[in-house]
Amino acid sequence: MAIVLEATGVRVEYGETVALHDFSLGLAAGDLLGFIGPNGAGKTTSLKAMAGLIPMAAGRVRVLGEEIEPGNVLGTARIGFAPDTPPIYEELKVADFLRFIGKAYRLRGDMIEERIDFWLDQLWLSDRRDAKIKTLSRGMRQRLTVARTLLADPTLVLLDEPAAGLDPAGRVQFRKMLGSLRDQGKALVVSSHILADLHEYCTHIAIMEAGRLRQFGTVAQVVGGKEDNRCLYRVTLARPEPRAPALLAEMAGLSRIEVHGREISFEFEHDDAEAAGLLERLMRHGLPVASFAPIEHDLEQAYLRTGIRQVD
Amino acid sequence: MSDLPIISNPIGWAMLQIAGGWRRLGMLVTVYSGGMLLICTLIYRGAQPDLTLAQFASGAQTMIMFLQAALFFLVAPNLIRRAILRDFTTDMITSHRLTAMTGYTAVLGYLTAPSQIGAMTVVNWIASNIFGLMAGPGPSQSLAAPSMLFAVMAVFAATCWTLSILVALSTKGKVAINGLIVVLAIGSNMMLIAILPGLDLLLVVVRVSRIFQGTALPIDAIEVFVSILFQIVFALVFFAAAARKYHRDDVPAFTPLLAYGTLALWSLLCAVALRYWAAERDAIWTGLYFSADPRNHMFVTLISLLTVACLPVAGAARSEARWAERRAKDALFAPRRPRRFYFAPVVATFIALGVLLQVRMPVLERCFSDDTHSFVENAWCVPIAFLLALVTLGGVLRYAYGRTPNGLVAGVLVLLFFWALPPFVDLALEVVEDRHALAPKSVLFTASPFGVWLAAVRDMDAPVVPGLVIQAVVAAGALSLARRARYAEFSPAAAGSGG
Numbered sequence: 001m002a003i004v005l006e007a008t009g010v011r012v013e014y015g016e017t018v019a020l021h022d023f024s025l026g027l028a029a030g031d032l033l034g035f036i037g038p039n040g041a042g043k044t045t046s047l048k049a050m051a052g053l054i055p056m057a058a059g060r061v062r063v064l065g066e067e068i069e070p071g072n073v074l075g076t077a078r079i080g081f082a083p084d085t086p087p088i089y090e091e092l093k094v095a096d097f098l099r100f101i102g103k104a105y106r107l108r109g110d111m112i113e114e115r116i117d118f119w120l121d122q123l124w125l126s127d128r129r130d131a132k133i134k135t136l137s138r139g140m141r142q143r144l145t146v147a148r149t150l151l152a153d154p155t156l157v158l159l160d161e162p163a164a165g166l167d168p169a170g171r172v173q174f175r176k177m178l179g180s181l182r183d184q185g186k187a188l189v190v191s192s193h194i195l196a197d198l199h200e201y202c203t204h205i206a207i208m209e210a211g212r213l214r215q216f217g218t219v220a221q222v223v224g225g226k227e228d229n230r231c232l233y234r235v236t237l238a239r240p241e242p243r244a245p246a247l248l249a250e251m252a253g254l255s256r257i258e259v260h261g262r263e264i265s266f267e268f269e270h271d272d273a274e275a276a277g278l279l280e281r282l283m284r285h286g287l288p289v290a291s292f293a294p295i296e297h298d299l300e301q302a303y304l305r306t307g308i309r310q311v312d
Numbered sequence: 313m314s315d316l317p318i319i320s321n322p323i324g325w326a327m328l329q330i331a332g333g334w335r336r337l338g339m340l341v342t343v344y345s346g347g348m349l350l351i352c353t354l355i356y357r358g359a360q361p362d363l364t365l366a367q368f369a370s371g372a373q374t375m376i377m378f379l380q381a382a383l384f385f386l387v388a389p390n391l392i393r394r395a396i397l398r399d400f401t402t403d404m405i406t407s408h409r410l411t412a413m414t415g416y417t418a419v420l421g422y423l424t425a426p427s428q429i430g431a432m433t434v435v436n437w438i439a440s441n442i443f444g445l446m447a448g449p450g451p452s453q454s455l456a457a458p459s460m461l462f463a464v465m466a467v468f469a470a471t472c473w474t475l476s477i478l479v480a481l482s483t484k485g486k487v488a489i490n491g492l493i494v495v496l497a498i499g500s501n502m503m504l505i506a507i508l509p510g511l512d513l514l515l516v517v518v519r520v521s522r523i524f525q526g527t528a529l530p531i532d533a534i535e536v537f538v539s540i541l542f543q544i545v546f547a548l549v550f551f552a553a554a555a556r557k558y559h560r561d562d563v564p565a566f567t568p569l570l571a572y573g574t575l576a577l578w579s580l581l582c583a584v585a586l587r588y589w590a591a592e593r594d595a596i597w598t599g600l601y602f603s604a605d606p607r608n609h610m611f612v613t614l615i616s617l618l619t620v621a622c623l624p625v626a627g628a629a630r631s632e633a634r635w636a637e638r639r640a641k642d643a644l645f646a647p648r649r650p651r652r653f654y655f656a657p658v659v660a661t662f663i664a665l666g667v668l669l670q671v672r673m674p675v676l677e678r679c680f681s682d683d684t685h686s687f688v689e690n691a692w693c694v695p696i697a698f699l700l701a702l703v704t705l706g707g708v709l710r711y712a713y714g715r716t717p718n719g720l721v722a723g724v725l726v727l728l729f730f731w732a733l734p735p736f737v738d739l740a741l742e743v744v745e746d747r748h749a750l751a752p753k754s755v756l757f758t759a760s761p762f763g764v765w766l767a768a769v770r771d772m773d774a775p776v777v778p779g780l781v782i783q784a785v786v787a788a789g790a791l792s793l794a795r796r797a798r799y800a801e802f803s804p805a806a807a808g809s810g811g
Contacts, residue, residue, distance in 0.1 A: 058642035
């Protein structure tokens with residue numbers, strides 16, 4: 001897979017405040033990165049830094065090997081960035097606004113019209129084609145911003161809270177569209193607080209806190225906590241067993257043991273053979289095991305596990 | 313109609329659509345033309361029989377010229393500024409910056425933003441020609457005069473509009489240049505700016521009404537032609553600077569080359585004006601002795617040159633400070649170190665005074681000679697004071713830029729405390745101590761470049777050498793300050809603070 005985005009050691013400062021510390025990540029074509037973190041974590045700042053919109057105190061960003069810097073029109077034109085507050089000309093009609101964007105990207109006239117038709121259809125705005133933008137709802141404006149972002153067929157797509165104004169049906173369709181873009185080989189970065197959605201369509205997750213990248217990896221790595229190859233298991237006993245805590249504490253490889261009546265949870269190796277061995281040992285010690293299973297993590301749990309408490 | 317690709321520039325096209333498109337523009341032209349026709353008819357009917365048609369037409373033509381000047385120089389720059397302000401407040405500027413538009417395309421788009429002004433200009437031009445025909449080609453009126461005046465005003469308007477874009481992009485649309493234009497227009501009409509011949513030559517358009525009245529002398533036509541040439545070059549300079557500034561707020565508008573070029577251009581303008589026009593012109597304010605004296609022309613010209621020379625010096629200080637700051641925080645930062653900031657004062661002095669010297673005689677001899685026409689012995693101190701002033705500025709700004717992103721306050725403080733205040737304080741003390749005006753000046757007077765230049769061009773009895781020594785000490789102090797800033801940037805603590 002071709003490397004689309006390379007951010008290395010990016011540092012952004014606003015006066016004395018360091019908004020982004022040593023931010024580094026890379027994305028290949030077809031990667032869809034979900035960006036999560038509390039407000040003020042540096043998500044928007046890092047998106048803007050990747051788009052070359054704010055000055056960096058250190059580091060560099062490359063898109064398809066091209067360094068992103070002011071005046072590099074060829075480089076920045078490969079990036080589609082949709083900020084959380086849609087930048088639009090309220091007085092223009094929907095199609096005219098997209099026409100303007102097409103001209104600004106130097107697209108041919110017929111291609112502009114073709115793409116306007118396509119994206120208005122994809123984003124359920126076809127019936128609002130000749131409506132003034134100021135008459136659109138927040139969700140529609142958000143979709144128009146996405147259409148504006150994708151009109152020029154960018155290689156790297158940066159979306160800041162794109163689903164914030166969408167209704168449930170819209171979110172479903174939006175997820176499908178992101179999946180389709182991912183399958184087309186684009187690299188996408190989506191900042192969102194809707195963790196369940198991100199879990200569904202992202203290939204990678206980055207968790208940010210206080211301007212630092214706390215975690216970055218594939219969804220499976222981040223969600224399953226597999227970076228240290230350990231997993232949370234739950235054991236249900238047929239009846240309360242007073243010996244259980246002591247027995248488990250003596251067993252090698254177990255940690256974070258918690259006992260609540262018949263329910264016991266602990267961390268152990270995320271490996272099926274090891275888990276089978278552990279179950280066998282529990283049975284051999286005479287524990288009345290009624291059920292034994294790893295707890296399937298979701299993104300929300302993974303996020304909470306990082307210890308970042310402030311969730312919007 | 314709105315889909316016609318008549319305006320191919322994206323921003324220009326969007327601005328036209330926002331203003332209502334071609335249909336709204338057509339309505340505006342119709343209403344404006346109809347309104348003008350109605351008002352003219354009413355005034356003419358009301359003023360008959362005291363007013364002949366020719367007299368009325370002549371008066372109406374003059375009014376249209378004033379109206380056109382207001383549209384060109386007050387309304388249009390404000391429309392441009394508002395267009396840029398809207399792009400900043402709606403964050404459309406971010407959207408523009410991510411597209412494939414170059415800075416030049418964007419600035420050209422903003423130039424076409426006041427499309428209504430263009431339409432009204434066409435109406436005014438047609439109307440002024442019709443009124444010209446009605447007034448008839450009298451002894452003081454040429455039939456081609458309205459078109460010539462429109463053309464001259466349009467060139468100056470282009471300079472004002474590009475300056476307006478540059479200022480608006482630099483201040484996120486918050487600052488308008490209308491106030492500056494009004495001050496310059498008033499100053500030019502009252503001949504106050506004749507004190508600075510370069511500016512007077514550049515703003516000759518304000519006095520160009522003499523062509524319109526048919527009373528122009530051959531020298532006026534050449535002066536207007538030279539002025540137009542300079543205006544066009546300045547418009548191109550502002551255009552290039554604005555195109556750079558468009559890309560991101562932290563990008564300096566002037567590259568070193570552009571800054572030195574601007575200084576050379578200003579110096580050439582001043583030199584040409586000093587040599588060919590300033591000294592010969594009579595001051596309209598005869599009571600204002602200051603305005604017609606070539607020595608004072610030279611003094612004010614030197615101040616203006618020093619002010620424009622701040623551009624490359626400040627740019628060099630900023631560029632070196634930014635490079636050092638980035639280098640301290642980013643080990644992988646690759647670009648070469650920019651030229652040391654203290655080269656800029658040397659180059660700027662060489663350019664500013666070198667160009668002036670190239671166009672030197674006979675005006676410099678007049679400026680630097682006493683009543684016996686012997687060359688004033690202190691003339692040599694002019695370039696030294698110029699250089700020392702710029703070194704001081706460069707050092708202080710290098711220190712300031714190492715600590716803050718904005719060096720404007722430091723620059724103003726230097727101008728105030730090291731350049732402007734000392735002569736004023738000395739003159740104030742002179743009054744307080746009841747010294748005679750021709751009595752020797754104190755060293756406080758010559759501790760500033762302004763004082764040294766005044767002493768040189770007026771051959772005053774002033775301690776020039778001690779004054780220059782003080783300026784040299786101040787410049788050395790500024791260099792030492794800059795050196796401290798450099799050490800702080802490259803200390804292990806600073807380097808370690810990088811991510």
